[in-house]
Amino acid sequence: MDQEKDTPAGKHDTQEKILLAALRLFAEKGYFNTSLTDITRAAGLKSPQGIYHHFANKHAIAVMLYESILDNLNVSIDDIRRKQQSAADQLRDIVDLFFRLADEAPEIMRFLLLLRIEEILPEQKKLAETAAFIKIYKIFQYGIRSGEIRSIDPQLANGYFFGVINNTLRMALDGVLDKKADAYLPQTWLMAWNLIAKKSSCF
């Protein structure tokens, strides 16, 4: 959300408030159930007009949210890719990040996991086509080449692995699990990794 240069603060406060309010509402009620009036109120403004000084329209709010979330994710993935060697370590760090986000910034995780982007922003790239997720895909390709991951279609490995991870996160976000997401991290990681790892430990 901090894609702007660090101005003395105060200038872009309102824009930030609008984005945060919109994120919360979109994640909770969905894009189409959220009116500009809703966002106005949630952002503490008195008139929808205030929004038009920062964004061309409602659509532009969603676009900036989407880009900003994926930019930040992309930076995090870069950090992970830079510091780690093995595919297992890289994936583990990504899973850590996702579980942490689910607990600490659930709206962001909801935005990523629950909203159907192509329904809201048909002209934007689909999730899987964004830089961040292409890099994740490459980790699977690399893991297969290096022998850490079984020799299957990397697309499938990706789908199996994040099928387990994301569905667990979805349950946590929906509140069907009693503890916070982080409590399920170790066991879920093991499940997902052993699913695709070559030398799956039989425990």
Add this chain to the structure above:
Amino acid sequence: MDQEKDTPAGKHDTQEKILLAALRLFAEKGYFNTSLTDITRAAGLKSPQGIYHHFANKHAIAVMLYESILDNLNVSIDDIRRKQQSAADQLRDIVDLFFRLADEAPEIMRFLLLLRIEEILPEQKKLAETAAFIKIYKIFQYGIRSGEIRSIDPQLANGYFFGVINNTLRMALDGVLDKKADAYLPQTWLMAWNLIAKKSSCF
């Protein structure tokens, strides 16, 4: 979709056409991107007025679709539960059904997997609370009691298992996999089942 008694046919033809058109459009563009005019055209009617002879409003179309799909699913689950004994066999039959639906009636699978019901029909039961999915949940409870499935939270077992299954189906529906869903059934079933099975074969 055949929740009406088998009348001589002709009477409920229009209603059926409307439901099928709506299903297709909702699955493709989403509920909010679909106007009654869209449904009118797709159903081969000349005026939106025709719809109001069969449904109170747009909302009622979605409700009937949702109920009808889940009723049919519930019946199928009943059949499966009646004829099978082991949890593995029952789950295998359900997975077969889902993969078959993904290939033969993709709109139904899209409706179930992609649409966020609580965003469209907030007053309706969530998927997990419907009869069909409660019965599926009970298969996991049973499998754990009978020793087929590991001793973990049945909710988690359910989530892990269908995380793999549903994500594979999602990929197939999104067209990121080159073959039809059915081609991935055997391997995906094995993956998902071994993930939760007690005596996981190490292959």
Add this chain to the structure above:
DNA sequence: GTCTATACGCCGATAGAC
């Protein structure tokens, strides 16, 4: 039961004062 025509409301968006 299906058409034509039309009413109504909400919400996104604009004009213009301050």
Add this chain to the structure above:
DNA sequence: GTCTATCGGCGTATAGAC
């Protein structure tokens, strides 16, 4: 840059003829 007031359009829904 934020307010008050207002427009315009789309999409749901209704009235009423046939």
